[in-house]
Amino acid sequence: MLRFDNVGLRYGVGPEVLRDLSFAIAPQSFQFLTGPSGAGKTTMLKLMLLSLKPTRGAIHIFGEDAASLDKHQITALRRRIGVVFQDFRLLDHLTTYENVALPLRVMGRQETGYRAEVVELLRWVGLGDRMNTLPPVLSGGEKQRAAIARALIVRPELLLADEPTGNVDPSLARRLLRLFVELHKSGTAVVIATHDLSLMDQFGYARRLVVGDGQLRVFEGDPS
Amino acid sequence: MNETVQAIPADSHLKRDMPLVPPDSIAGRALVVVIAILTFLACLTAGGAVLVAEASQSWRGDVSRDVTIQIKPRAGENVDALVAAAAEVASRAPGVADAIAYSKAQSEGILAPWLGQGVDLGDLPIPRLIIVHMQSGHRDDLEPLRAALASAAPAANLDDHRVWLSRLDVMAGAIVAFAAALFALMIVAMGTAVGFATRGAMAGAREIVEVLHLVGAADSYIAGQFQGHFFRLGLRGAGIGGAAAALFFIVASLASAIARHTAAGAEIAALFGAFRLGLAGYAAIVLVAAAIAVLTSLLSRRIVFRQLALLL
Numbered sequence: 213m214l215r216f217d218n219v220g221l222r223y224g225v226g227p228e229v230l231r232d233l234s235f236a237i238a239p240q241s242f243q244f245l246t247g248p249s250g251a252g253k254t255t256m257l258k259l260m261l262l263s264l265k266p267t268r269g270a271i272h273i274f275g276e277d278a279a280s281l282d283k284h285q286i287t288a289l290r291r292r293i294g295v296v297f298q299d300f301r302l303l304d305h306l307t308t309y310e311n312v313a314l315p316l317r318v319m320g321r322q323e324t325g326y327r328a329e330v331v332e333l334l335r336w337v338g339l340g341d342r343m344n345t346l347p348p349v350l351s352g353g354e355k356q357r358a359a360i361a362r363a364l365i366v367r368p369e370l371l372l373a374d375e376p377t378g379n380v381d382p383s384l385a386r387r388l389l390r391l392f393v394e395l396h397k398s399g400t401a402v403v404i405a406t407h408d409l410s411l412m413d414q415f416g417y418a419r420r421l422v423v424g425d426g427q428l429r430v431f432e433g434d435p436s
Numbered sequence: 437m438n439e440t441v442q443a444i445p446a447d448s449h450l451k452r453d454m455p456l457v458p459p460d461s462i463a464g465r466a467l468v469v470v471i472a473i474l475t476f477l478a479c480l481t482a483g484g485a486v487l488v489a490e491a492s493q494s495w496r497g498d499v500s501r502d503v504t505i506q507i508k509p510r511a512g513e514n515v516d517a518l519v520a521a522a523a524e525v526a527s528r529a530p531g532v533a534d535a536i537a538y539s540k541a542q543s544e545g546i547l548a549p550w551l552g553q554g555v556d557l558g559d560l561p562i563p564r565l566i567i568v569h570m571q572s573g574h575r576d577d578l579e580p581l582r583a584a585l586a587s588a589a590p591a592a593n594l595d596d597h598r599v600w601l602s603r604l605d606v607m608a609g610a611i612v613a614f615a616a617a618l619f620a621l622m623i624v625a626m627g628t629a630v631g632f633a634t635r636g637a638m639a640g641a642r643e644i645v646e647v648l649h650l651v652g653a654a655d656s657y658i659a660g661q662f663q664g665h666f667f668r669l670g671l672r673g674a675g676i677g678g679a680a681a682a683l684f685f686i687v688a689s690l691a692s693a694i695a696r697h698t699a700a701g702a703e704i705a706a707l708f709g710a711f712r713l714g715l716a717g718y719a720a721i722v723l724v725a726a727a728i729a730v731l732t733s734l735l736s737r738r739i740v741f742r743q744l745a746l747l748l
Contacts (some may be wrong), residue, residue: 262713263650283655291652301647305458307451314456318653323452331450362651 213239219269233428243419244412245405251423255406294368298375300359302347309343309418312361337361353380373404450528457665467633468673474626475677479721485615486717505566519564522589529581533569634736637687655744663737671731678725685713
């Protein structure tokens, strides 16, 4: 589904901030991307989302060489990826409903065609009574759930989540993580960037991609 | 996701029509004002050019149907007889509708505005005039008249006003060209303002553009959102400017009609007609306003595409 081969990244003429990254994300897999703050987790997610170009190496996504893709093809691939941003990135002038429906709206789908599924998903993440609320009025946890719902609405084949539990209390973090587990069980490959060790320990079966000093080490999960 | 599905909120309960580019911003309101002012000026320029062109056509139409026979008095000749003979010949020439000979007093009266009233012109050799109205379509067919005059009244000089008409054409053409240049400058100024506003709007909406990009929006979709946004702004500004220009011409037409009997009003009426723009003029204003709105949206689309090309 996603493969990095000797990928390196530098900004301008500076030193490489990421080097020799080689790993693969298999379909229907579940993994954490972890490492200390500033190690490059978000940068790696941007590379996976093709919003950054590597300075060397190759990225293959859904069987395509990312270097050979034009903008239309990248757009088409992004529609198969759900992304939860660390800072939510909800559009403040749109209601919660409109924010969650955004990926479907930009695909050109008719609002009447997706209204029921958006409403159902909003109720599933506990925002059924906040559909007409604007993001500035939502609590941190509600924003988080809205951002997750927006990523899930397209039933992505690959979900990238950047610190999705970083702004909520441990109890809500566990509940949110269960959303991802549910999604994983339904067939989506999930990559969650976090530096919360206790959270990862609750999901010992998950693979861990540990980034540090610009390099990556992969630890397979414990199936037991 | 398989929970019991509750009733879907009725259409009226779900807010879902908000444009992706926020409709109201300070920059947006400023752009509406700029577009309104430039549209107003552009419509005034276009309307003024139409008025001058129409007035020029009107002068041309009035004058070009007429030619003048001028007979200069010479010592020993009976000028009244020559005038009568020339008028008789002219009225029977092919293509002539009628020929009106001005009396001596009428010819002298024409000079009154320049020489003043009460001047005794009796001793001066004032040329006598015969105004010849040509039939429609015979304006350029003056040779038979010229030939008839040459034999019957050799002293008569036929003036077809060609020099004056060509000067009039040059003047009207110059005014229209000047108006076109002004119009083009205003469009360039507006394009520049729209360019700045679009870049400003994109900078202000950078977060929105990035999010749209990352949730799978194509460049054409994002550009379409900005195009729609700027079309609405352009339409509002151009509508206000166009309406103000139309109102200006309506008021000017009324004021001109009221002031028509004053000396200054008569001079203005002679130059610009009755300041009445006519249906074509108002249609031109609507067209200019619509074109400006469309131009605004197309320009913003182009700029957005350029900016998006810089994003991955």
